Amino acid sequence: MEQITPTIAPPRAAKAPVTGQTTESLGSVTKRLSSELMTLMMSSSPGISAFPKSDANLFEWVGTIEGPSGTIYAGLTYKISINFPANYPYAAPTIKFDSPCYHPNVDINSGAICLDILQDKWSAVYSVQTILLSLQSLLGEPNNASPLNPDAARIWDTPQEFKTQVMRYYRPIDA
Numbered sequence: 001m002e003q004i005t006p007t008i009a010p011p012r013a014a015k016a017p018v019t020g021q022t023t024e025s026l027g028s029v030t031k032r033l034s035s036e037l038m039t040l041m042m043s044s045s046p047g048i049s050a051f052p053k054s055d056a057n058l059f060e061w062v063g064t065i066e067g068p069s070g071t072i073y074a075g076l077t078y079k080i081s082i083n084f085p086a087n088y089p090y091a092a093p094t095i096k097f098d099s100p101c102y103h104p105n106v107d108i109n110s111g112a113i114c115l116d117i118l119q120d121k122w123s124a125v126y127s128v129q130t131i132l133l134s135l136q137s138l139l140g141e142p143n144n145a146s147p148l149n150p151d152a153a154r155i156w157d158t159p160q161e162f163k164t165q166v167m168r169y170y171r172p173i174d175a
Contacts, residue, residue, distance in 0.1 A: 026086060029059075029084070029086060029087070029088050029089075030058050032088065032089060033058045033059070033084060033088070034058065036127050036128045036129070037050075037051060037052070037058075037128075039127065039129060040127075040128055040129050040132075043129055045129060045132070045133060046066070047065065047066035047067075047068065047136055048063070048064070048065055048066070048129070048132035048133060048136055049063055049064050049132075050062065050063030050064075050080075050082060050128055050132060051063070058084075059083065059084045059086075060081070060082070060083055060084075061081070061082040061083075061084070061128070062079065062080070062081055062082070062098075063079070063080045063081075063082055063128075063132060064077050064078065064079055064080070064173065065077070065078050065080060065132060065135055065136050065139070066078075066136070067136075067139050067140070068136055068137070068139060068140045070140070071139060071140035072140075072159060072162055072163050072166055073139040073140065073166065076166070076170055077099075077172070077173055078097055078098075078099040078101050078173075079097070079098040079099045079173050080095055080096065080097055080098060080099075080111075080135070081095070081096055081098050081111075082094070082095050082128065082131075083095075089124040089125075089126070089127075090124050091122070092117070092118050092119070092122040092126075093118075093128075093131070095113055095118060095131065095135070096110065096111035096112055096113060097111035097113065098111060099111075099170075099171055099173060100169040100170065100171055101169070101170075102149070102152055102162075102165045102166045102168070102169040102170070103138075103139065103142060103149060103152055103166075104142040104143070104144050104147040104148070104149055104150075104152040104153035104156055105138060105142050105143055105146070105147060105148055105149070106148060106149060106152075107148045107149060108149055108152075108169060112148060113135070113138075113148075114143070114146055114147070114148045115134060115135065115138055115143075116143075117131065117134055118131070142156060144156055151165075152165065
């Protein structure tokens with residue numbers, strides 16, 4: 001009598017909830033984010049920081065951006081949130097200001113940011129550090145041709161009036 005040996009199919013890669021990404025691809029994203037976190041922590045870039053909100057989720061970060069010296073935003077610090085998609089770095093993270101930020105390229109109500117490298121000019125070569133530095137630079141050098149806040153764009157060239165509006169909305173970050 002012939003003996004039959006049951007065959008067991010090899011396990012499939014588990015699907016991530018909602019996103020449809022494999023555990024393997026999520027692992028490579030996690031590795032990239034871990035590497036970027038380490039690079040950011042070791043960097044000497046002044047005025048920017050970001051880290052995961054919790055140890056349990058590497059895809060949601062919180063960060064701060066200090067206004068560059070010599071700009072209307074000097075001495076001010078803004079809180080931002082960063083959400084990474086499952087296919088990062090091939091797709092840009094979603095970043096928004098959590099602190100109210102009166103700026104031509106920031107929606108004062110939602111915190112949405114109009115910055116080309118976060119939309120149509122995104123590239124996988126960008127990192128959290130380069131994004132934060134770009135956002136910090138944007139504070140002092142807005143793109144008034146593409147404003148999310150037309151009122152801010154209109155008064156940008158009137159520094160005293162602009163600074164009054166910045167301070168009207170600014171809220172210091174709680175420690």
